[in-house]
Amino acid sequence: MRTLLRVLSTARELWPWYAGIIATSVFVAATALATPFIIARATDEVVAQASGGGGGLMVLVALAGALLVAELLNTVLTNVGGYLGDTMTMRLRAILSSRYYAKLLSLPQRYFENQLTGTVINKLHRSITEVTQFLQMFSNSFFPTLITVFAVLGISLYYSWPLALLLLIIYPLFTWLTALTSKRWQVLEGEKNDELDAAGGRFAEVIGQIKVTKSFVRERTELDTFDGHYRRAVATTNTQSSWWHRMDVARRGSLNIIFFGIYLIIFAQTASGIFTLGDMVLLIQLVAMARTPVMMMSFLVDSSQHAIAGSKSYFEVMDETPEPFAAVGEIRSPDLSPTATTGGAAPAASAWPVVPDAPTIAFDGVSFGYDSHAEVLHDITFDVARGERLALVSESGGGKTTLVNLLLGLYSPSAGTISIAGTDTASVSLAQVRSQIGVVFQDASLFSGTVRENLSYGRPGATDAELEQAARRANAHDFIAKLSDGYDTVIGERGVRLSGGQKQRIAVARAMVKDAPLLVLDEATSALDSRSERLVQAGLEELMADRTSIIIAHRLSTISTVDRIITLRDGRIDEVGSPAELAETDGIYAELLALQESGTKRDKRRLAAFDITG
Template sequence: MRSILRILGTARELWPYYAAIVAISLALAATGLLTPFIIKSATDYVVAANQGQTIGLSRVVWLAAALLAAELANTLLSNVGGYLGDTMAAKLRATLSGKYFAKLLALPQRYFDDELTGTVINRLSRSITETTSFLNMFANSFFQMVLTVAAVLAITAFYSWPMAVLLAVIYPIFLWLTTITSSKWQVLEAEKNREFDIAGGRFAEVVGQIRVVKSFVQERRELATFAGRYDRTVRTTQEQSRYWHRMDASRRAALNVIFFAIFAILFVQTARGVFTIGVMVLLIQLVTMARQPVFSMSFLVDSSQRAIAGSRDYFTVMDEPVEVDALAAVTVRTSDDGRVPAGIDFESVSFGYPGGQDVLSEVTFSIRAGEHVAVVGESGGGKSTLISLLLRLYTPSSGVIRIASTDAADLALAELRADIGVVFQDPALFSGTIKENIAYATPDAGPDEIVAAARSANAHEFIERFADGYDAQIGERGIKLSGGQKQRIAVARAILKDAPILILDEATSSLDSKSERLVHEGLEHLMADRTTLIIAHRLSTISSVDRIITLKDGRVDEIGTPEHLATTGGIYAELLALQASATKRDRRRLQEFDIRP
């Protein structure tokens, strides 16, 4: 229950709504308690009239009017409470979802390395839905139930203390039995939620990669895997439900015996003349009112267990350590700010992913301000890891990375990344318009700036061919664009950002020759006057850089100009020889270095 209280503490601004809902639920309980007393009085008047006593009919009519007023008040209050509850639930969902999203944005890259995107999304939807639904129901029913039970016990005790005692012992017994039942239920619920999250994660992944699934004719296998997860949740639900309802049947049977004793006392006392018919009717209604919360308690506890399980999953994410100042406001530099290229230094940097060996060991090199440097090495040799460390997506296990002679660890994270432009091998566009994607890092950029960036990236011509031009929708991940068009949009995005440091994860490696030429011209504009680190996949790109760094087994093997390294017999010289060879063996060896002809 502590996690539920944390949810309420997280959304303190909603307390006025919660207080109003509680107040209305208490008023509903009060109006509900009026009804048995009105019916009691009406019953006594009608019985007296049937026995020959003179009773004014106007009094009976007034009692009927009072009953109408109580019912109308109950109707009005329940609808007002429902409106407030719906509003509170929507606001709570918005608050919790916003905090969850903010948390995800601030989490380090390593968290996402171990989680499927769909799993993260499914966990958010499930945990917040279950928690908000419970809190809405709890606010609308729990306090009303408590007031009703307290009033029923007090009124019943006034007429018959043995009946009140029997009613009173029901609640702690039922709650105790339900609580001990819920421990096993929670274990099974956690198993079920885990299957749901994995299935949801795979679902999102398959939808995102549907062309691959269809191309490899794996629809049946993916469906079978997905259905298998849900079949396991069905089996878990059956076990969970059998256990819960078996215990619930036992609880209810015991309560039925207690209610039998209560009604037996009531009927016998009335037959003996201790109670009038009106009092009997009153007590029957009160006992019925007391009976309903008991049987509703099972549903309340069931919902609370789901909410507790969901809120625990929510706070498991919320308690993850975050990147410091990841959500800090950033002012992106433009050329008008006097952008100055910055040097980069790696000093004895080592790094390994959790559970694995070091990918980089004692890596040391320097890139001068404005210099263009390519990194070459075998696949898995740590080239992409260098980029991740420079962007502080990960932290070196040892060593120091300096930017403009300042330890990168001492720089504000958001400012550090704002000063680095990246063009990935996968252009990674978002759904939306071309204009929005180009201006992603600079959302305040004007139309002229966006067009100028597109022209520099050789993208303006094809953009103008779209009916909507820069307002054309490109679909999820830019699916409506060709590979070359997507890369040129990515280059335009980096040009508009105008960061002093540029990272290129060889954006032309998978393009045809025409698209490569157009993208390469855009890259030349982008690289001008910028410190540039290139993860090389084509030797044509490598040959034009100032220096080359070769990596071997996670260590720096050679550093030098292309002309110099071509003569040393090292990795670069081997690549040149392999490229000149036409044998299949040499071509396979070339691919081991992630190099395309």
């Protein structure tokens, strides 16, 4: 229950809804309790009038009118409380979802490499849905139930202490039996959730790469794997449900025995004249009011167990350590007002603290490993001057892209420092670091919106003229203009409606729109045909003018135009020099040139190991 209280404490700004629900609950309970008293009074009046006494027809009319008023008030107040509970629950869902999303956005890249995207999404949906559904049921039912229970106990004590004692025994007995049930139930719930999260994660992964799945004829295998997770979830549910319902028989059976004693007392004391007929009607109704919340507790407890398990999954993510100086910043509640707007310009990073005469980029003794046991980079030290074009060359997996990821702050070096314009990137916010760098990755990662939204992703305030200019320079304008809605064409998830070359040209134009002082090209033209590459390369040449550029190239023709080349071997710097200088050595670059000139199959395979073509 501690985790549920933690959920409520994270949304303290919802206290007006909490207070309103409690207030309406008090009045709902009061009007509900008034009904049996009015019926009891009416019963005695009817018996009296049938015996020749009583106060006449007007008394009965007044009692019927009082009953109508009590029930109307109960109806209105119940719905007011329900409205408050519903809106509070949705606001809570929005707050929890926004904070979960903000937390994910603040987590380091390493976290996502250990998680399936679908699993992360499934946890969000499952945990928040279960928590908010319970809180909705709880807020709409718990307080009226609690108040009713105490009132029934008090009234029963006034009439008969044995009756009150039996009613009082019900609640600790039920709680004890429920506690026995819950411990094992939660373990099984965790096992079931693991299977459901794994199924959801694999589902999202396969649907996201459906072309690969179909091409390798793996549909049946993937379906069998998916079904396997659900078979194990069903088996766990069978065990879990069997345990729960066996214990529920024990809980409800014990209550049946206690209620037998309660009704026996009421009937016997009425027959002996201790209670009037009206008293008996009153007490039977009160006992029925006490019985209903007890039976509802089974559903509340069941729902609470789901919510507790869900909240644990939620807080497992919320307790993860964010990356230093995360761009999202402090996690706070979203603006839920009807006039709140979304989108707009990206938050501006403060001016970069430039140290005079410092190199634009400097790696000083940088080492890094994806885990604590194996380093992939060792003591990397080099500088890049302002406006210089630097190419990184190594065999596949040699550390080129890892260096770029370290520069972007996606990972932190295990040793050494990385500086931009003389300022250690670890001492400033990641938003500032990344605002200085424009990137074109090998995989042109686009979003499912329009062409315009993708082009302006790095600078949402860019004008239409600026977007078109960048598209023209990247050789993208002509094909964009031919799309059904031009720049407003929706391109589908990951740009599925575009060819590989078209997606890459939009990615190049997106980097041009950002107009950052540093440029990283991670095999930026690898998805283009020769004609498109030449045209885009011309735009890149213009973009790289007066900018410091780091290039991971796919073709030797691109490397030959840079100012310097750094070759990496086994995670260490092997050579540094201009293309002309390195062509005269016996190093990696000279080997690549020799392999390019060779026409043998063996040398072509060797060239492919460097991710390089002629």
